[in-house]
Amino acid sequence: MVKKSFFRERNSREIGDLSPKLVYTPRGLVDRIDNLASEETLQLQIPIVPGRFYRNTENGAEASRKAYKHGDLISLGHPRTLGECFECSEIPLQMRARDFQNLQGMREEDINFVGYSFQPGWGDRTKRIVPFAWLPEGVRLFGYAENRAFGIDGNGFDVEAYDDVKKVKKEGASVIVDVPSRTNKNPRYKVKLSHVPVIRNQNNLASVLTLKPSVPLDEETGEPTSKRPEHDTYNVRYTWENQREGSEVITFYPQDVAAYIGIIKHFNAKHNLTPIDMNPFALPSKHQAEFYNKLCNNLVIYDPSLSSKDKLRKLHVAEKSILLARAIGKFGHDDFCFWDTGRDGKLKDYDWSVKGE
Numbered sequence: 525m526v527k528k529s530f531f532r533e534r535n536s537r538e539i540g541d542l543s544p545k546l547v548y549t550p551r552g553l554v555d556r557i558d559n560l561a562s563e564e565t566l567q568l569q570i571p572i573v574p575g576r577f578y579r580n581t582e583n584g585a586e587a588s589r590k591a592y593k594h595g596d597l598i599s600l601g602h603p604r605t606l607g608e609c610f611e612c613s614e615i616p617l618q619m620r621a622r623d624f625q626n627l628q629g630m631r632e633e634d635i636n637f638v639g640y641s642f643q644p645g646w647g648d649r650t651k652r653i654v655p656f657a658w659l660p661e662g663v664r665l666f667g668y669a670e671n672r673a674f675g676i677d678g679n680g681f682d683v684e685a686y687d688d689v690k691k692v693k694k695e696g697a698s699v700i701v702d703v704p705s706r707t708n709k710n711p712r713y714k715v716k717l718s719h720v721p722v723i724r725n726q727n728n729l730a731s732v733l734t735l736k737p738s739v740p741l742d743e744e745t746g747e748p749t750s751k752r753p754e755h756d757t758y759n760v761r762y763t764w765e766n767q768r769e770g771s772e773v774i775t776f777y778p779q780d781v782a783a784y785i786g787i788i789k790h791f792n793a794k795h796n797l798t799p800i801d802m803n804p805f806a807l808p809s810k811h812q813a814e815f816y817n818k819l820c821n822n823l824v825i826y827d828p829s830l831s832s833k834d835k836l837r838k839l840h841v842a843e844k845s846i847l848l849a850r851a852i853g854k855f856g857h858d859d860f861c862f863w864d865t866g867r868d869g870k871l872k873d874y875d876w877s878v879k880g881e
Contacts, residue, residue, distance in 0.1 A: 525708075525710075527707055527708070528706060528708055530667075530671075531876075532878060533838075534822075535838070536837050536838050539821070544567035544823075545567065546569055547570065550632065553568075553632070553850070554632060554847070554850050554854045555854070557818055557823065557851075558815055560822050562879030565822045565823065565824070567824050568823065568824070568825040569826050571584075572846050573840075573842055577594070583830075585840065588840035588841070588842040588843060589842075592655065595639075597639055597640055598624065598637050598640040598641070599623075599642075600619050600640055600642045601619060601623055602616075603729070604644075609729045610727070610730070615801055616729075616802060616803060620857065621862070623640070624806075624857040625856070627853035628854075628856060632854060635849050635853050638655055638656065638845040639655040639849075640654050640656075641653050643733075644730070650772055650774050652733075652773070652776065652804075656844070656845040656849055657816070657844040659848075660808045660813050661778040661816075662778040662780070662785070663782075663807065664778075664813075665778045665779065665781075668706070669782060673704040676703065676782065676786030683701050683786055683790040684699065684700040684701075685787070686698045687699075687723070693723045694727050694731075695731060696719035696720045696731030697721075698716060699716070700714055700716045702715075703715050703782050706778075715782075715783040716738045717736070718734075719731045720735065722798050729802065735804055736774060737777075737783075781805050784804075785805075785871060787799050788800045806861040807863040808861065809859060809862060809868050810868040810869065810874060811855065813875075814875075815848070819839055820838070821878050821879070823839055824837060824839075
């Protein structure tokens with residue numbers, strides 16, 4: 525499958541041709557990545573995924589998949605009951621800022637979080653997981669939609685918000701968003717997000733903590749009108765035998781992040797700031813976008829399990845996520861995980877090009 529030109533990245537061979545500098549220690553790695561010039565590259569000679577995920581695995585890809593499914597998560601300290609949600613004055617942004625701050629007290633090489641999670645103590649009680657790498661990737665997808673695909677909310681690609689019924693005030697709205705594919709000739713995704721807060725009231729926090737992505741069904745046939753990302757389809761997860769937590773989780777993907785940004789844009793145009801105030805996604809700053817772009821275009825890692833001669837590959841999602849978490853610890857929430865329009869400009873204007881080309 526060929527990605528569209530907007531999403532082009534250097535492959536491992538192209539990165540190798542730039543004579544990467546070898547890295548043998550995780551200490552100070554975030555700064556080394558952050559300070560890379562466009563034509564400078566790094567070759568990691570150390571694993572990023574913790575050693576426990578390599579046990580009983582045959583290769584680095586399998587270890588990364590295990591880390592993606594079972595890796596450490598920052599559990600947001602949100603209210604656990606409906607009643608506590610009604611009384612809570614915090615918004616998700618404040619919760620993330622408080623909980624992410626704990627990373628700044630850790631040694632960089634000890635930070636191995638692949639994302640953050642939230643879990644309502646009512647309703648389906650399912651844990652929601654947001655992998656760090658899917659946040660900038662979702663913003664990149666939104667940028668493509670706005671700049672190359674007529675926009676998520678314009679020229680025929682409408683946000684369909686079912687927000688005019690009495691239940692919406694209590695449960696949030698159901699919103700269907702057309703999101704383009706990153707792959708050539710693939711159809712657009714129809715992403716349905718349920719429990720989106722759109723009417724400001726004391727139910728908003730409880731609504732967004734139960735946010736749920738799904739595929740809309742045809743009203744006449746009952747058949748799915750789209751599909752979930754293939755990565756989600758094969759993201760089968762089983763917990764370890766001695767864990768109390770259930771195997772079922774909800775993982776948010778770039779398409780979900782892009783869809784929610786489209787919802788923010790749609791309601792902002794109506795002077796409704798509720799969706800952005802209750803936004804559950806840690807939208808990246810321009811600094812984070814630049815850092816993520818370097819993870820995609822300026823790094824390779826040595827993987828002895830590969831059959832290739834040089835045994836070099838690009839980073840997996842879990843590895844990118846861990847390095848993003850370490851960067852949060854280095855730079856802090858406000859610098860790295862907070863989109864400030866005055867400082868960063870519009871999300872759609874972030875530059876995702878391969879520098880130096």
